[in-house]
Amino acid sequence: MSSKNKLLALLSVLAFLLVLFAFIRMLFFTPVEQTMGLVQKVFYFHMSAAWVGMLAFLAAAVFGLLYLSRKDLKWDTLTAASVEVGLLFTVICIISGMIWARPIWNTWWTWDPRLTTVTIMAFTYIAFILLRRGVDNPTRRARFSAVYAVIGFISVPLTFFSARLLRTIHPVVFGGGEADMNLNAQMLTTLFISLGAFTVLYAALLLHRARLMAQQEELNQKLAADDGSYDWGE
Amino acid sequence: MAQTLNYFIAGYAVILGLLGAYCLYLYLLSRKLKKTRASLQKESQESSAKGKIAG
Numbered sequence: 431m432s433s434k435n436k437l438l439a440l441l442s443v444l445a446f447l448l449v450l451f452a453f454i455r456m457l458f459f460t461p462v463e464q465t466m467g468l469v470q471k472v473f474y475f476h477m478s479a480a481w482v483g484m485l486a487f488l489a490a491a492v493f494g495l496l497y498l499s500r501k502d503l504k505w506d507t508l509t510a511a512s513v514e515v516g517l518l519f520t521v522i523c524i525i526s527g528m529i530w531a532r533p534i535w536n537t538w539w540t541w542d543p544r545l546t547t548v549t550i551m552a553f554t555y556i557a558f559i560l561l562r563r564g565v566d567n568p569t570r571r572a573r574f575s576a577v578y579a580v581i582g583f584i585s586v587p588l589t590f591f592s593a594r595l596l597r598t599i600h601p602v603v604f605g606g607g608e609a610d611m612n613l614n615a616q617m618l619t620t621l622f623i624s625l626g627a628f629t630v631l632y633a634a635l636l637l638h639r640a641r642l643m644a645q646q647e648e649l650n651q652k653l654a655a656d657d658g659s660y661d662w663g664e
Numbered sequence: 665m666a667q668t669l670n671y672f673i674a675g676y677a678v679i680l681g682l683l684g685a686y687c688l689y690l691y692l693l694s695r696k697l698k699k700t701r702a703s704l705q706k707e708s709q710e711s712s713a714k715g716k717i718a719g
Contacts, residue, residue: 449683453676462665469668472675479679522682529675533668631683638690645697652704 438637445634448627452478452620460620472530473611474620477603478628479523480548484586486516486632487555491583494576506572507647509579510562511639515632517555524548535599544600547592551585558582568647 456474463470490512497505527545528538539545558578565571593600601611603621613621 453680464665467666467668468672469666469675471672472679475676475679518682518686522679525678525682526675529671529678533666533671635686635690638694642690642693642697645701646693649697649700649704 438634438641441630441637442634445627445631448623448630452624452627455620455623460616461614463617466534469530469533472526474624475628476523476526476530477621478624479519479526481625482628482632483516483520483523483551484590485629486512486519486636487551487579487583487586489636490516490579494579497572497576498580503568503572503647504644506568506575507640507643508636509572509575510559511636511643513555513558513579515635515639517552517559518635519628519632520548520552520555524552540599542600543592543596543598544589547585547589551589554582554585 452474456471460471460474462468490509493505493509493512497503497509531540532538558575561578562571562575565574592598593602603611603613
């Protein structure tokens with residue numbers, strides 16, 4: 431096993447243990463919110479998923495800029511991997527939010543500014559993945575992906591600030607003034623542990639996905655040199 | 665206090681289920697890539713052996 435693979439294995443184990451720790455802490459060592467009941471505990475992983483989703487799209491934009499300035503395909507691989515992982519966390523955030531909303535707002539979905547902007551953000555990056563598959567030339571694909579990741583990032587601050595600047599029923603955890611959620615010290619500690627655990631999990635998933643994408647590309651080139659590309663069944 | 669245990673379970677089932685499904689997808693893709701690489705190596709070894717015999 432190479433030192434890079436060892437580090438990745440170590441990071442994966444660390445991510446698993448941190449998520450497990452955050453889960454156990456949320457389950458047994460965090461008080462139940464008096465009004466909402468147990469469903470409020472979904473919030474810890476819901477917010478962590480939202481944070482990591484936005485972080486992943488920010489990272490994708492940075493990788494995109496790095497590709498545009500250095501023309502190294504490894505940055506393109508990282509851009510695509512970051513978007514895919516970010517989309518996974520955004521979908522987790524949306525679905526867990528819907529489950530929380532059902533007993534609290536009495537509806538699965540409402541076209542509130544925060545929910546609308548997060549949906550736009552998700553579709554922006556779904557389109558990224560679909561459009562990327564339509565470009566065969568690796569250099570053109572990389573240039574397209576980099577520009578798209580940078581422009582698509584506009585949807586992230588739009589989502590982040592929508593709950594702070596527009597009239598919304600979505601709770602604001604930090605910086606919302608009167609709309610702030612009242613979390614006690616134990617709840618805040620669990621929230622920060624969850625945020626940290628999900629950030630490490632994101633790093634592990636990103637590196638795994640980028641490594642597999644690079645291997646896929648390498649094998650595709652070999653196969654194309656022989657007799658055509660291979661369908662990976664994705 | 666509102667009785668929201670079912671929603672709590674559903675929420676975490678979705679979160680952990682989706683994370684688990686993505687990890688499984690990465691694992692299966694990694695296995696598929698390993699198999700393809702092994703078969704490619706085998707093919708290239710066979711073709712180089714044939715080349716030597718023919719030569």
